[in-house]
Amino acid sequence: MSDLLKWSHIYIFLGVFFLSVFLTNPALADEELSISETAQKYLGVPYLTNGQEPTQGFSTGGLIQYVFKEAKDVDLPLYPREQFKLGKDVNKEDLQSGDLVFFEGANTKNVTSVGIYVGNDEVIISSTSKGVIKTKLIEGSYYADKYIGAKRLDTDNIYQVESPLLKEAMKYIDVDYSDSGKTPEEGFNSAGFVQYVFEQALNLKIPDNSSEQWSLGQNISKENLQPGDVLFFKNLDTGYITTTSFYLGNGQMIYSSPSKGITLVNFEDSSYWNDRFYGAKRIEEVADIDRGDPLITEALRYIGVPYLEGGKTPNGFDCSGFTKYVYEKAMGIYLPGAPEQQWELGTPVEKKDIQVGDLVFFQDTHRPGISHVGIYAGNNQMIQASRTDTAQVRINYLSYNFYTEKFAGIRRVRNLIIPKNIPVVKEATDLLNVPYQSGGTSPQGFDTGGFVQYVYKQVGINVPRYGKDMLQNGTEVKEEDLQPGDLVFFESNSIIPAIYVGNGQIAVVSRNEGVQIVNYKVSSYWNSIYYGARHINIGE
Numbered sequence: 001m002s003d004l005l006k007w008s009h010i011y012i013f014l015g016v017f018f019l020s021v022f023l024t025n026p027a028l029a030d031e032e033l034s035i036s037e038t039a040q041k042y043l044g045v046p047y048l049t050n051g052q053e054p055t056q057g058f059s060t061g062g063l064i065q066y067v068f069k070e071a072k073d074v075d076l077p078l079y080p081r082e083q084f085k086l087g088k089d090v091n092k093e094d095l096q097s098g099d100l101v102f103f104e105g106a107n108t109k110n111v112t113s114v115g116i117y118v119g120n121d122e123v124i125i126s127s128t129s130k131g132v133i134k135t136k137l138i139e140g141s142y143y144a145d146k147y148i149g150a151k152r153l154d155t156d157n158i159y160q161v162e163s164p165l166l167k168e169a170m171k172y173i174d175v176d177y178s179d180s181g182k183t184p185e186e187g188f189n190s191a192g193f194v195q196y197v198f199e200q201a202l203n204l205k206i207p208d209n210s211s212e213q214w215s216l217g218q219n220i221s222k223e224n225l226q227p228g229d230v231l232f233f234k235n236l237d238t239g240y241i242t243t244t245s246f247y248l249g250n251g252q253m254i255y256s257s258p259s260k261g262i263t264l265v266n267f268e269d270s271s272y273w274n275d276r277f278y279g280a281k282r283i284e285e286v287a288d289i290d291r292g293d294p295l296i297t298e299a300l301r302y303i304g305v306p307y308l309e310g311g312k313t314p315n316g317f318d319c320s321g322f323t324k325y326v327y328e329k330a331m332g333i334y335l336p337g338a339p340e341q342q343w344e345l346g347t348p349v350e351k352k353d354i355q356v357g358d359l360v361f362f363q364d365t366h367r368p369g370i371s372h373v374g375i376y377a378g379n380n381q382m383i384q385a386s387r388t389d390t391a392q393v394r395i396n397y398l399s400y401n402f403y404t405e406k407f408a409g410i411r412r413v414r415n416l417i418i419p420k421n422i423p424v425v426k427e428a429t430d431l432l433n434v435p436y437q438s439g440g441t442s443p444q445g446f447d448t449g450g451f452v453q454y455v456y457k458q459v460g461i462n463v464p465r466y467g468k469d470m471l472q473n474g475t476e477v478k479e480e481d482l483q484p485g486d487l488v489f490f491e492s493n494s495i496i497p498a499i500y501v502g503n504g505q506i507a508v509v510s511r512n513e514g515v516q517i518v519n520y521k522v523s524s525y526w527n528s529i530y531y532g533a534r535h536i537n538i539g540e
Helices: 002-024 030-040 060-072 142-146 164-172 190-202 271-276 294-300 319-331 401-406 423-430 448-458 524-528
Strands: 088-090 100-104 111-119 122-127 131-136 147-152 218-220 230-234 241-249 252-257 261-266 277-282 347-349 359-363 370-378 381-385 393-397 407-412 487-491 495-502 505-510 514-519 530-535
Touching: 030 060, 030 111, 030 122, 060 111, 060 122, 100 142, 131 142, 142 147, 164 190, 164 241, 164 252, 190 241, 190 252, 230 271, 271 277, 294 319, 294 370, 294 381, 319 370, 319 381, 359 401, 401 407, 423 448, 423 495, 423 505, 448 495, 448 505, 524 530
Parallel strands: none
Antiparallel strands: 088 147, 100 111, 100 147, 111 122, 122 131, 218 277, 230 241, 230 277, 241 252, 252 261, 347 407, 359 370, 359 407, 370 381, 381 393, 487 495, 487 530, 495 505, 505 514
16 A cells, blocks of 8 residues: 555656646747747748748748737738837847747848747748748847847737727627628628727717718827727828728728728828828717707607608608708798709808707708708718718718818808797698698688688788779888788789788798798799788787
């Protein structure tokens, strides 16, 4: 029993000894062995400039890139100078198997080549003259004399990212590019990728195109870039922002490339990207629109309503039908039905003075002249019925390339309130939408004269039945002196009477729409047949 006990103690001692050697010797650790053993598989592969495949040949950086991809499914940049920016610095005396070792060139002090340290002062490297070899790093050797430094890479966090945005972004490397994609399943365009990462990482909802994303955040100079900042690049011909990416640090960025999908590139040393650099933003929050404003509250009810040419109801809107409907429902302000007519109203406003609720106009969009309008909702955003993209009521940033190019101006129309404190005006507007009826003189249906006669009768004023006879009542009023409650006349096949309600607007009966508010000043039809006006005093 004593011999058995003796041998059991020896076995335990040897087991503990070898286990401690295995755990403390970095050359035997799984990760380092995996990288170094993988590298040794390619000894003898020839050198090839920019080579990245063992069947063709390896450049010095191409070997490293290929080995790390095979061993750890990690994507490294191709060139040694970019690989040198990764990982943590390691002193020469502290080298471990799997560390990257960097060397200068024959006629330069810059990094030109890189190898994998495999222990025992040996490095595997793709040599321009001999291909992939194992060579000594001892004093006096060729590579020892060219030694610049070494790096240890954490294969779980190659770029040492701390930003939650970058941690999220790195998950999607190699996801395909899609021109309109916004999810990993669809693929991404550059702006869709940035939008998706912000929502997943920070639960921030940002726009889905690059030029609108430029509206967000704080401007950052190149010198002050931090990992997680958003980079913007432009088209050299148009100057428009076309590409968005995340800054990784050390001159690197991650973005969705049309040719490679989600990938990493060095923009700092690239003349291509530097020429196209537009600016950078640090986006930490997204300012919301003014949801408390009654106009915006009303407008938001119709988000997603489809675009319909000529539409002016929640079944479908065109741009001016939407603004007209929202202003009427929220504020009792009656706008004309075409964008070019709405453009003629209100007070012109400079961009710097824009306020929530102002109308924003655009020109030469789908036709010449003023052709589109939206409602300013705050923080450089507008709500509009868009005929493009999803063709629906949606929120857009005014920095969107298309709107920047087509911007025409701003009008403030909140002051176009109908003065319902004037009895005649109140009675007239209370009858809005009563249908037209030939010979009609009651709220079941009106013709033009019957409507005016009925309204005035409700406030104790008797006027004749027909427009031509009403012309004989009251006193003449010049057009520039019109006041709410005055009678206004238009000449067509007969004299058409209407009630002036202020700001160039009349309450009048239309065969198609019944009692309605029309701005005759901006209507090519009504303005052209204006005939005159009369003021009727109570008691006449």
